[in-house]
Amino acid sequence: MSADFADALLAxxxxxxxxxxxxxxxxxxxxxAVYRNNVVVGLIDALADSFPVTQxxxxxxxxxxxxxxxxxxxxxxxxxLALYGDGFGDFIDRFAPVAALPxxxxxxxLEYLRILAFHAAxxxxxxxxALGGVLADEAALPLARFALHPSLFVLASAHAVVSLWAAHQxxxxxxxLAGLDTTRAESALVCRRELAVEAFRIAPGAACFIAALTxxxxxxxxxxxxxxxxxxxxxxxxxxxLLRAGAIVGITTxxxxxx
Amino acid sequence: xxxxxxxxxxxxxxGAAMSIAAAPVSAASHGGAMxxxxxxxxxxxxxxxxxxxxxxxxxxxxxxxxxxxxxxxSMVPKGTCEKTMSKTSSTGKGQxxxxxxxxx
Amino acid sequence: MDAIPLHRPARxxxxxxxxxxxxxxxxxxxxxxxxxxxxxxxxxEIGFFEVHAENYMVDGGPFHHYLSRIRxxxxxxxxxxxxxIGGEGPLDEAHLDRLARLLDRYQPESxxxxxxxxxxxxxxxxxLLPVAYNAATLARVCNHVDRVQERxxxxxxxxxxxxxxxxxxxxxxxxxxxxEVVSRSGCGLLLDVNxxxxxxxxxxxxxxxxxxxxxxxxxxxxxxAGFAEDVDAAGAPLxxxxxxxxxxxxxxxxxxxxLDMVGPTPTLIERDSDIPALPVLLAEARHAERILxxxxxxxxxxxxx
Numbered sequence: 001m002s003a004d005f006a007d008a009l010l011a012x013x014x015x016x017x018x019x020x021x022x023x024x025x026x027x028x029x030x031x032x033a034v035y036r037n038n039v040v041v042g043l044i045d046a047l048a049d050s051f052p053v054t055q056x057x058x059x060x061x062x063x064x065x066x067x068x069x070x071x072x073x074x075x076x077x078x079x080x081l082a083l084y085g086d087g088f089g090d091f092i093d094r095f096a097p098v099a100a101l102p103x104x105x106x107x108x109x110l111e112y113l114r115i116l117a118f119h120a121a122x123x124x125x126x127x128x129x130a131l132g133g134v135l136a137d138e139a140a141l142p143l144a145r146f147a148l149h150p151s152l153f154v155l156a157s158a159h160a161v162v163s164l165w166a167a168h169q170x171x172x173x174x175x176x177l178a179g180l181d182t183t184r185a186e187s188a189l190v191c192r193r194e195l196a197v198e199a200f201r202i203a204p205g206a207a208c209f210i211a212a213l214t215x216x217x218x219x220x221x222x223x224x225x226x227x228x229x230x231x232x233x234x235x236x237x238x239x240x241x242l243l244r245a246g247a248i249v250g251i252t253t254x255x256x257x258x259x
Numbered sequence: 260x261x262x263x264x265x266x267x268x269x270x271x272x273x274g275a276a277m278s279i280a281a282a283p284v285s286a287a288s289h290g291g292a293m294x295x296x297x298x299x300x301x302x303x304x305x306x307x308x309x310x311x312x313x314x315x316x317x318x319x320x321x322x323x324x325x326x327x328x329x330x331x332x333s334m335v336p337k338g339t340c341e342k343t344m345s346k347t348s349s350t351g352k353g354q355x356x357x358x359x360x361x362x363x
Numbered sequence: 364m365d366a367i368p369l370h371r372p373a374r375x376x377x378x379x380x381x382x383x384x385x386x387x388x389x390x391x392x393x394x395x396x397x398x399x400x401x402x403x404x405x406x407x408e409i410g411f412f413e414v415h416a417e418n419y420m421v422d423g424g425p426f427h428h429y430l431s432r433i434r435x436x437x438x439x440x441x442x443x444x445x446x447x448i449g450g451e452g453p454l455d456e457a458h459l460d461r462l463a464r465l466l467d468r469y470q471p472e473s474x475x476x477x478x479x480x481x482x483x484x485x486x487x488x489x490x491l492l493p494v495a496y497n498a499a500t501l502a503r504v505c506n507h508v509d510r511v512q513e514r515x516x517x518x519x520x521x522x523x524x525x526x527x528x529x530x531x532x533x534x535x536x537x538x539x540x541x542x543e544v545v546s547r548s549g550c551g552l553l554l555d556v557n558x559x560x561x562x563x564x565x566x567x568x569x570x571x572x573x574x575x576x577x578x579x580x581x582x583x584x585x586x587x588a589g590f591a592e593d594v595d596a597a598g599a600p601l602x603x604x605x606x607x608x609x610x611x612x613x614x615x616x617x618x619x620x621x622l623d624m625v626g627p628t629p630t631l632i633e634r635d636s637d638i639p640a641l642p643v644l645l646a647e648a649r650h651a652e653r654i655l656x657x658x659x660x661x662x663x664x665x666x667x668x
Contacts, residue, residue, distance in 0.1 A: 002451045002483045003484065006488060009488055009492075019532055020529070020530065020531070022529065022597075023568075024567060024599050026595040026597035027597075030601075031528045031565075031595055031596075034527045035490055035527065038314040039488045039489055039490045042489045042490065046489075049306055056338050057336070057338045057340040057343075058338045059336055061334070062334050062335070062337060065330065065334055066331045068331070069331050075486040075487065075488070079420075079444075079446075079455075079482065079489075080309070080417050081417065081489060082307075082308050082418065097331055097334065098336060101336065101340050103343075118425065119426070120422055122427075128277070128281075132277075135273050138266050141269040141270055141273065151424070177339055177342040177343055178342050195424070195425045224264055235269070235276075236271075236272040237279070239272060239273060240277075240279035305396040305399075306397070307414075308418065309418050309445060310415060310444065310635040311477065311633075311635065312604065312606035312635035312636055313591075313603050313605055314605070
């Protein structure tokens, strides 16, 4: 019985499942529509809250129509709606009506990473003293492994997604859109510092380096991978960015653990 | 293990990073890294998405509370994307406006 | 349909099973992220706060930051909206684990859920969907309530639903069904007075008769909220449980009537959409509190029918 009811919630024919009754004999379709409307609109609203820039880019009317297609194709699998929308970027990639906006899927992925970062576990950045302790043991540095903040994510995009996103964050930045070359590849670093989620545009080498650290590569190995990807990779600037973002929460060397 | 990166160079970079990170933030200090407008984005997700309300009903067509059954396959995006270049389409925005997909 | 024993246990027995009313018999409001900072900064006078469990089933970040601080200062009710207790399949044990962790962490004075389903076939439908009332669904709901209470090691409250349709497969009244669940599982009742009004209007029942038929001895908390007005296909009034408006006069009246029967009971003002400024919600809670304290004569409350 629930199967019929559930199917009808996501159906587009305006019908209702069998077996419904009303005290006054009125046709149940209109009453059932309260449920359908609530389910579909509630989920579209959840996506609109999570993907505000994606919505701004295509406009509210189009976004809601696109979100409805996603809701019907991939309804949530978990009752925790804060994290709904994991597959929205991939869905947009396959959604032909936005084929002329090739950056849109990665923009949505960036917004989803911000949601993940917002709700990720808490962790305290390493103190200056702990960092100094690691630095004191120079010989151990190449084999040092970094524990990064649970809210840290890297997105490498073939499009200017960080600039696009940033241009929607303040009214004064709207003019940036006009001259924006969306085909410029950009990588994003997303991380929550205390309560606020930050997004940074980072160079390809930095993205490669940080991604390697998240895969538990040693510092030496991560630097080599980054240099192989990008000869201009700037280790000091990238580490400084991680420190500023509060993203380094632990460092393990063969001889010691700082956390 | 390939030892092209020396421990000394790592230590140098590490020390420099600590100095940079400890210095006051300036626009150029991240070497192109861009800090987000944190106050604004902070507000975006500060909303509980699970609730136990019902929608406002079925007869409030025209509000966003109502599911309009609009067909995304026959619509064109009309948002800030119209201000961006679209190098992938031969006629830029024009092609976007003309886009149509045949699907139920 | 199978014959089902519809015996009511002696009311005294239910009463003896201890009603841990650890929430104060005062008014509370739903805690909204929009109001986090204002509440921490101003520490407004309010009986308790209630949150939706699922909004806090995340690992860390601002939601836990604020809730843990606010919880230190106020009694807390945690209200689940996603357990799908009326669901056909078994309960989602992973979700139950998340719930148990949340309850462990915040030790709320009350935990409640709904007589409804929201998950089926692994999908979550984000609504409180209606259950047919018969022997099979009664057994299922009781099993699920038993499992929840066993897992979280505490008594839960079950909320009476606001519904828009009924089922041909139902063989029991909603009040009979709820009474049976309460007596068999030992759970308490979260009496949503707005839902009583909404459901009775939508299904042509008398709200006061409905109230009287509920297991009122088991009431551990009351919810009040606003509804939206619509009509069904025959033009009859259809009330929607929108939580998007102030509590209606007719619901205040019903609340007074309910309090006459159940006595002072923790009362929540629910607001989930068109959320007003904090002082507006606090004022509505104060109104409920004046009724709780019997400072306002019930007669003065009636004006609209």
